[in-house]
Amino acid sequence: MTEQLHYSDKALKGILRRAKSVAVVGVSPNETRPSYFVARYLKLKGYRVIPVNPGHAGKTLLGMTVRASLADIPPEDGEVHMVDIFRRSDQVEPIVDEALEHLSGRGLQTVWMQIGVQNDAAAAKAEAAGLKVVMNRCPKIEYQRLFGELRWGGFNTGVISSKL
Template identity: 65%
Template sequence: MTETEAPFDPASNPSPDGLRRILRSVRTVAMVGVSTNPVRPSNYVGRYLALKGYRVIPVNPVAAGQRLWGQEVRASLADIPAELGPIDMVDVFRRSDQAGEVVDEALATLLDRGLKVIWLQIGVVNEPAAARARAKGVEVVQNLCPKMEYQRLFGELRMGGINTGVISSRLG
């Protein structure tokens, strides 16, 4: 069995209250695998989180040196300068079979900088890597999106997953 073939139990993720706590406590997010292309999910998730007041540090070796959301794109987690302060969460936009390397780099370079959470995006599950992070006291969320969870848990989604801001069932 390879690292990514280990069974995933969705109940291993934090409860809705736990996800709310995480989203309220996190201030700085290193987003690994971010794209500079504005139509890619990693780009609009990062942009959304930045608009919600999170400091989002983009990480992608191909785009290193470019800027997104007021931050310089870094080549790796290890390239995030200490003067940027604590990194509370690492959000992973990489395939499941690559997530273990990202988790290991995060544990090696960011534990002493306040790392609290590893968040693996929708479709990304790596139970052995998650177990390594939990063993170091880091919370893990797998197969969920922080943008979607923020919207769901803080009342921004309506029927159909759309926030129109308009009540459509008015009588007339």
């Protein structure tokens, strides 16, 4: 199992504050999938979300055209500050290579690997290029935790109920 890596709250908060656009690699149009839920949440929080999934390229998701790959994000889509990866750990390195090749010079600041995703070689490449790297974490969960949206019970559903 992937170990829980330590990142300071200050560092994570800084990453989430600086990023204004996120390419979500592996996002699903299925509303019950975690990747969709995270992308939708980030959009609701004001991030520009660029969906990336070769199986759904050309479709519209969350108001944006789904791109087949990071290389297919056209300049008119603007800067891409963060790449959030919903792929298996062994698939991360080529994604990071593609991000470094096609998104450097377009505002890229961070490579974020979702919960359960860790690739040390890919992280080393990204860090060598001057990027921040977060592994085995979820930006939605971290945003909620760091910006006061998680409540005493651990979550904020907005629903009050006395049912057990």
